[in-house]
Amino acid sequence: MQLPYVHRKREMIQELRNLKISNPEVQRLHILLHGxxxxxxxxxISSIESVFKGRMAQGALADAMGAGTSFTKKFHIKKFRDGKSGNFLPFVISDIMGLENTNKAGAHIDDITQALKGHLKDGYCFNSVGRLPEGENFYNSSPTLNDQVHCLVSVLPADRIGMMDTEEVHAVISKLREIRKKASDLKIPQVVLMTMVDNTCPQVKEDLKNIYRSKKIKGKMQECTNKLGVPMNFVYPVKNYHEEGELHNDIDILLLSALKNIVNFANDHVEEMLDA
Ligand SMILES: Nc1nc2c(ncn2[C@@H]2O[C@H](COP(=O)(O)OP(=O)(O)O)[C@@H](O)[C@H]2O)c(=O)[nH]1
Ligand SMILES: [Mg+2]
Structure with missing residues (x-):
């Protein structure tokens, strides 16, 4: 495998910008991240925002690891504006708070299932026991295909997959698998986004173009496949913007090729729903 040529970046941005959604019932393709x-x-999410703005965006405040509990407690559906035209892009990405091991924190599996089915509106609050009373306003009792999730993305950090034997990680994985099962029942396509590739392989940290040559990365992708049961060709390694002061083509290209696949699967799904 080779990193696509740099001119592909422009092409991919253009393709995503001009994507025609294959079902008239759907205004925007909905991608849900969990992990x-x-x-x-x-x-x-903020990396994608940056790519389309053509400059760094702060986006949602990234949670410093080790903070313990998750920062994202709300169900937030992020829309993106194209930096060039100012129009909204044809996809949205929502983020679900972390899947902590304990039952006290982390998104409730039932809540996530509700999100998949399109019951949760932008702004819905999560807590450990399910719906908050004020969450009622953010509950959609009769969602259409447009409100549903069209692709489920499991976000796994490459540098922590190796620690799978710890009880905590094991608990997270079994939760992820349970959610994947719910998504499969709903026929929602699923992929894995493998982040932190720079933390995993020194050659990749030095030059992201080494990513497809790295045995270490391939091994980690294989681990994602084994742990989650998602085929290898649906595991996408990326490096997010996290310390950079400006955009880099190599980072953008990896992010865009992952996103393009995800958006295509979402679009295939809504097309299939035409005949359903
Ligand atoms: N080295 C590296 N750090 C990352 C990457 N993606 C995110 N981070 C950092 O990891 C931490 C957690 O990321 P965050 O996006 O808040 O995770 P979330 O809890 O899943 O939303 C933050 O400090 C980020 O800056 C990556 O691809 N590489
Ligand atoms: Mg977060």
């Missing part, structure tokens, strides 16, 4: 705290979900 452990500190896995890079918020960073991915």
């Amino acid at each position: 452990p705290i500190g896995g890079g979900k918020s960073s991915f």
